[in-house]
Amino acid sequence: MDKKRIIMVIILLLIVTSGASATAFKFDGTKPLFHGLNKDFSNKGWFSLDSVIVISWNANDTQTPLEPGGAPRIVNLSVTYLTTLSYPLIGKIILYYCIVTHQYVTVTMDLGEIPSWSTASLSTSEIQFPVSQTPSSQIVSLSIAVDEHAPAYRLCAIPIQTEAKTLHGPFGLIPLVNGCTQACTLNCLPGYLPHIIVEPESDHMDVIPGEMSHLYFNIINHGNARTVVRAEIIDSPGNDWNILITDDIILDENGSNFMFLMVTPPFDFSGTDTITASFTPYKSDDMSQYGAPVNVTIAVIFEP
Incomplete structure (x- = not known):
């Protein structure tokens, strides 16, 4: 029996006997970006790997007010993903399987409701990351514009919703990597239009x-x-x-x-x-x- 089959047999036995549940990691912006990622984030996790998503951007990109009726502002969102181990021994076996079989986690992005006098769009709504304990990042561009009737210095809040889809094993029966969601809000302001x-x-x-x-x-x-x-x-x-x-x-x-x-x-x-x-x-x-x-x-x- 080759290595892949041995790994799958072990995973099947463990998950059938113990079950699996999803967990999500909440990022505390007051701490370093990946502070404590070698720790167990949930007491509920069993043998699947856990997903972590962090969204960040340069604050300078939103400090200057948007010109009403002007060209769109481009804000580059850095989407960072990694997997964590709930149980080191079993998690490492699953992680090894995901690496040797080149497994990827799909991350989707969407925007929530925004003010009627504004427009916003993402350069892509779906990206993929390799299953790995090493953080990897991709850039997704957010385009923002406000029309000439946008009230001066009224808050323009743009909700950003991100979801890592659960990654299943063969036949879709075994959750190898639990999904998670992450929500954040990018705030900007329309400037004054003297007209x-x-x-x-x-x-x-x-x-x-x-x-x-x-x-x-x-x-x-x-x-x-x-x-x-x-x-x-x-x-x-x-x-x-x-x-x-x-x-x-x-x-x-x-x-x-x-x-x-x-x-x-x-x-x-x-x-x-x-x-x-x-x-x-x-x-x-x-x-x-x-x-x-x-x-x-x-x-x-x-x-x-």
């Missing part, structure tokens, strides 16, 4: 020298958070003009309001000139976050 639309009442003003004329701008907040809009005049005809504009307004998400431009030209003005106003959006509770200014040029006209 305003500026709609002037008209593209020109008819004025009278020495008298005040006014024109309004309808400002719409299409960003994803409460926004302060600050306005300033960045180009005007000269110092002898009296030009005023509303300093700033606060807009709720999807809100709108008016800003006013007031112009008094000098008495000797005649013809056409231009005034350019600039409107810049800022996150209302963090003015260090702001978007590109929107510049609007208005023609000022007096025809005697």
